[in-house]
Amino acid sequence: MILLDYKDRRPIYEQVTEKFKTLILSGVLKEGDSMPSVRSLATSLSVNPNTIQRAYAKLEQDDFIYTVSGKGSFVSCIDTLMTEQKRDWFHRLDELVKEGSILHISPEEIYEHIKQADHSS
């Protein structure tokens, strides 16, 4: 379900957490979908189950998934998360625009670039 990048220097649990966040935010995993069991994910990725457990705990803490005891983990409703993530994204964009102004990149240039990127995608 997810792929690990063995050249990535971050701890594996961070990678697992991030990959699932992307899957959930992009809608590949929908609200109520069940998450793979810790054991099946650990054996398929050949990693320590405690690592997966830790990643799931982080996902739960960040409200991406919830656990039903005896049944496993499920994807949460992400409406509020989406709003937060969008806010974060715009915050990052603000930073980029600020950086751009140092390089004398005007807002017009940025719109133009976005329009072109939109066309080609």
Added chain:
Amino acid sequence: MIEIKNVTKNFDDFKAVNNITLHIREKETFGLVGTNGAGKSTLLRMIADIYKPEQGEIIIDGENIYDNPTMKSNFFFISDEQYYPKNANAKYLIQFYCSYYPGFNKKRCLSLLENFDLNPSKKIDGFSKGMKKQLFMILGICAGTKYLLCDETFDGLDPVIRQTVKSLIANDMMERGLTSVISSHNLRELEDICDCIGLLHKGGVLLSDELNSLKLNLHKVQFILKDNLTAEESASGIPDGVSVVYKEHHGRLITMTLEGNEATIHSWFQSMDIVFYEMIPLTLEEIFISKTREVGYNVKEIIF
């Protein structure tokens, strides 16, 4: 839980293990890494009660391991070189281990042997080095013991088998709370499977910590100084809790290995008057190298 308390072992005048204290928690995988001759195998053999510590003691689940046959059925030791009776085949070994380990799962063992394409009726002498390692790894997993001690077990296995073995260990950790201690030089593989890492050097422990906190606490930073400033002028006032492990100059480019909190280091560099900086976490291999280098200059301290 395996508690190693102030354990020392000498071979004549060579201090193989020198006053080591380590704790290995249950249901976790502990990776034992170290320089050649650091005492990894000796330590494992003492945990397995093959060698007797000269000083100190090894306590497993509250009981001293030395000369304690009932405790011995709680762990399986896979040694670097395999020992088996001449002319023995896998079937014979299964029978042999069944009599020692009450929890030995014969059925699982035979099906695993089939999956790994190892003929249980063939003489082990005819197996290749890697096949012997596979066989003993399977026997170890199937022995159903609470603890599994592996001495350089990954080294010498092909990549496909290594992945499979890691999955087997992961499965048994989940299924029955297996605790394993793995010594290896293959640091990349250990990163996948270990919770904790112990780094040995010249019979002593350089560090023993959770892998995650190790990785999150050591960082490599590269930065470029502004033309008119020296390193001392730009990099003054190291914040509390951050220490420099290693530093290297190449003109205006400086590479440092730093120990400390990621956020603290970031804010420190952001406050500096420099052209550019980049920060990356260390791989286990780099942690190994930087930590052993750190002590390379005062080896005496470790020996005496």
